[in-house]
Amino acid sequence: MIHWSIRSIGSEGAVLLASCTGVAFAFLLVMFFEAVFNGESERITAYPTQVNADVWVMQKGVANMHMAVSQLWDWKEDRIRSIEGVADTESILYMNAVIDAGDREWFAYIVGLDERADFSAPWAMHSGKRLPERGEMVIPETLARLTGLQTGDNIAIVDRRFTIIGLSEGTFSMANSIVFVSKVDLADIMSATGSVSYVMVRAASGVSPIELAQRILNQVDKVNALPQKKFINNDHHLARQMGVEIIAMMSIIGSLLAIVIVAFTVHMFILRRKRELAIVKALGYRNRHVYMSVLLQALLLTLGGLALSFAFALVLFPMISLLVPAVSLKWTLASLLKTTVAAFLVAALAALWPARQVVRVDPLAVFHG
Amino acid sequence: MILQLVIKKARAEPAQFIFVIIAIASVIALVLVLEGFRQGIYQQIRQIIMSRGADVIVAQAGVSNMVASRSILPQLSRQAVERIDGVVEAHPMTSLPAIYDKDGRQTPVFVLVYDTLGGPAELEAGRQLAQNREIVIDRSLAVIYELLPGDDFVLNDFSFTVVGISKDTAAFFTPFAFTNYDDLIDLYFESDIVGDLSTLPLLSFLLVEIEAGRDASRIAAEIDKRVPEVDAYLPDAIAANDVAMSCSMLGQVFQLMIVIAYLIGVLVIGLIMFSSVQKRKYELAVFKAIGFSFSRLAQSVIAESLLLTLLALPLAAVFAYVLSLLIQEAAPVYLILTTEDGPMIRTLIASLVFSILGSLMSFRMIARLEPVLALRR
Numbered sequence: 001m002i003h004w005s006i007r008s009i010g011s012e013g014a015v016l017l018a019s020c021t022g023v024a025f026a027f028l029l030v031m032f033f034e035a036v037f038n039g040e041s042e043r044i045t046a047y048p049t050q051v052n053a054d055v056w057v058m059q060k061g062v063a064n065m066h067m068a069v070s071q072l073w074d075w076k077e078d079r080i081r082s083i084e085g086v087a088d089t090e091s092i093l094y095m096n097a098v099i100d101a102g103d104r105e106w107f108a109y110i111v112g113l114d115e116r117a118d119f120s121a122p123w124a125m126h127s128g129k130r131l132p133e134r135g136e137m138v139i140p141e142t143l144a145r146l147t148g149l150q151t152g153d154n155i156a157i158v159d160r161r162f163t164i165i166g167l168s169e170g171t172f173s174m175a176n177s178i179v180f181v182s183k184v185d186l187a188d189i190m191s192a193t194g195s196v197s198y199v200m201v202r203a204a205s206g207v208s209p210i211e212l213a214q215r216i217l218n219q220v221d222k223v224n225a226l227p228q229k230k231f232i233n234n235d236h237h238l239a240r241q242m243g244v245e246i247i248a249m250m251s252i253i254g255s256l257l258a259i260v261i262v263a264f265t266v267h268m269f270i271l272r273r274k275r276e277l278a279i280v281k282a283l284g285y286r287n288r289h290v291y292m293s294v295l296l297q298a299l300l301l302t303l304g305g306l307a308l309s310f311a312f313a314l315v316l317f318p319m320i321s322l323l324v325p326a327v328s329l330k331w332t333l334a335s336l337l338k339t340t341v342a343a344f345l346v347a348a349l350a351a352l353w354p355a356r357q358v359v360r361v362d363p364l365a366v367f368h369g
Numbered sequence: 370m371i372l373q374l375v376i377k378k379a380r381a382e383p384a385q386f387i388f389v390i391i392a393i394a395s396v397i398a399l400v401l402v403l404e405g406f407r408q409g410i411y412q413q414i415r416q417i418i419m420s421r422g423a424d425v426i427v428a429q430a431g432v433s434n435m436v437a438s439r440s441i442l443p444q445l446s447r448q449a450v451e452r453i454d455g456v457v458e459a460h461p462m463t464s465l466p467a468i469y470d471k472d473g474r475q476t477p478v479f480v481l482v483y484d485t486l487g488g489p490a491e492l493e494a495g496r497q498l499a500q501n502r503e504i505v506i507d508r509s510l511a512v513i514y515e516l517l518p519g520d521d522f523v524l525n526d527f528s529f530t531v532v533g534i535s536k537d538t539a540a541f542f543t544p545f546a547f548t549n550y551d552d553l554i555d556l557y558f559e560s561d562i563v564g565d566l567s568t569l570p571l572l573s574f575l576l577v578e579i580e581a582g583r584d585a586s587r588i589a590a591e592i593d594k595r596v597p598e599v600d601a602y603l604p605d606a607i608a609a610n611d612v613a614m615s616c617s618m619l620g621q622v623f624q625l626m627i628v629i630a631y632l633i634g635v636l637v638i639g640l641i642m643f644s645s646v647q648k649r650k651y652e653l654a655v656f657k658a659i660g661f662s663f664s665r666l667a668q669s670v671i672a673e674s675l676l677l678t679l680l681a682l683p684l685a686a687v688f689a690y691v692l693s694l695l696i697q698e699a700a701p702v703y704l705i706l707t708t709e710d711g712p713m714i715r716t717l718i719a720s721l722v723f724s725i726l727g728s729l730m731s732f733r734m735i736a737r738l739e740p741v742l743a744l745r746r
Contacts, residue, residue, distance in 0.1 A: 022637055029626060095439050097438065098614055238475045256395065264389075
């Protein structure tokens with residue numbers, strides 16, 4: 001029976017290929033959706049990850065950076081610097097804004113840097129200056145490529161025009177690219193003189209970030225202090241949570257579609273092989289043998305589709321990232337496992353309807369011509 | 370002839386016919402859901418701006434967006450705007466992004482602080498703000514966190530009481546909440562953000578109410594001219610800017626997903642027509658034997674696939690609508706508009722195109738059919 005199942009499904013190459021490709025695209029759609037969310041979640045945490053501070057200090061009640069607003073007195077940075085175990089601090093001003101670039105509007109994180117910023121400044125440069133002075137800005141190289149802007153061109157943030165003096169790498173995101181300006185300029189735009197948004201703290205050797213965060217919480221009034229890992233996790237978690245339900249729903253829709261495609265293909269196989277099945281039944285094979293063969297066919301189709309979808313993803317995702325740099329895709333092992341589990345469910349459910357057809361096959365049909 | 374053939378097939382094998390229609394409808398429904406998702410995002414953005422009730426919206430000079438955009442207006446700009454002929458009142462509104470954190474789950478929230486205009490247009494439960502420390506939250510927040518009027522709502526360590534649940538007040542994957550100015554100032558003080566309140570965003574936008582019968586665009590132009598520190602927009606214009614921004618952020622992703630969905634559609638139709646042709650190969654061979662040309666048979670296959678697609682469309686619309694309801698139930702922050710005219714017509718045309726493309730897959734088989742096959746049965 002197993003041999004028959006494999007041979008019969010393999011005998012119609014075009015149908016098999018079309019069906020597997022249909023299933024593959026259904027899975028690909030789900031993987032693509034999830035990869036976009038994963039990719040964006042990763043890009044959202046690019047800044048805190050690359051800054052590599054040990055502890056982040058922010059306004060009380062704030063625990064992350066993405067879509068958050070934080071303001072602290074700037075003297076609190078001096079207070080933090082004097083705490084035992086603090087090796088160094090840097091602070092930034094930060095706001096979300098829409099910038100006009102290349103006839104389009106882009107949502108961006110604007111980071112205001114001190115003139116002597118070191119670890120809070122762009123971590124990798126494509127070209128140009130790394131630290132903006134008054135009236136200057138550093139934009140992501142990808143944004144420059146997408147908009148045709150170059151060093152020396154101007155971009156407006158709110159009502160001020162800035163000259164691009166550098167192009168940074170790893171700072172572009174579809175949802176929030178990172179643009180660097182001087183802290184003085186950003187303070188003017190935000191009317192936030194005398195305050196900072198985040199203080200990034202590096203711990204002295206041998207001092208743990210958790211311990212240092214607690215020390216800051218104990219000694220500085222009304223701030224929140226989090227170790228870098230926790231701070232990044234909060235942002236990552238938040239971004240993932242924003243998409244978790246919709247990813248789940250898209251997975252269900254994609255899987256339902258795959259079920260329909262697989263069930264339809266197996267159903268058509270069975271219809272075309274009614275006489276063969278009648279012979280099988282006439283030879284004394286029990287229904288459960290025939291069920292198994294239907295399930296096997298559904299499984300083969302689904303696994304074929306799954307393998308194809310992985311192959312497509314391997315080829316297409318890097319291509320999409322190259323051709324459409326605005327879209328960041330990240331494929332994780334968890335996504336692979338989830339899709340594989342979904343595939344087995346798809347196969348089992350898709351076999352139900354064709355199995356019903358099989359039960360109805362009359363062994364006498366072999367004599368019907 | 371094709372209609373008769375399809376009816377004959379439907380009568381002869383109703384289960385299979387239903388299966389075929391379901392398969393095609395499922396693919397079209399997927400496209401409709403994706404289109405509806407995109408439309409829903411744009412609609413939510415438009416709605417959140419249009420339902421603020423302003424005739425003209427005033428933002429900081431250089432700021433041309435409202436949702437997710439930071440705007441800080443000088444306090445005196447309100448008086449300057451109100452001095453302009455035709456302006457009845459400039460109602461203040463402040464937008465404050467925050468993260469709501471409860472039971473280990475975090476959700477970004479846009480808090481709209483308003484005074485006399487700009488509050489939630491429609492409530493699903495509870496009432497509008499009446500006292501301090503009250504908040505009206507979007508339905509999605511209420512569903513996600515199982516909040517009801519009377520429950521506590523802690524934001525930035527500041528405790529509010531939920532008094533109302535608003536409808537259609539989410540945009541950009543983010544729910545909105547509404548509170549008043551006294552609470553905003555209390556929140557700033559309790560958070561000890563900074564000592565000088567003048568540096569804080571107390572006024573983001575002005576919702577301008579104009580005299581009846583006056584031309585809003587003229588008044589907006591007058592505000593632009595006479596108050597240099599602000600930019601004035603008609604609500605339509607600022608909504609269009611926000612929609613354009615979301616297009617630049619999400620447009621390509623949706624486009625890619627819709628393309629994938631269409632490819633699935635081509636393959637499913639191809640599969641169906643291939644199976645149909647294979648099943649009817651003896652009939653088609655007979656037609657060839659009596660002189661029907663390849664193009665005539667190919668046309669019949671295309672017509673059949675078009676007819677099947679047309680028959681599947683109403684079911685697809687129902688599937689998409691049911692799916693959209695299920696998604697909105699599970700993820701209430703999203704709005705999925707599957708019944709909008711534009712996407713419907715676009716999907717209808719695209720579905721007919723992919724059904725033609727799908728039917729091409731069976732052409733090779735038709736071309737290779739030997740008329741002599743008719744005698745072999």
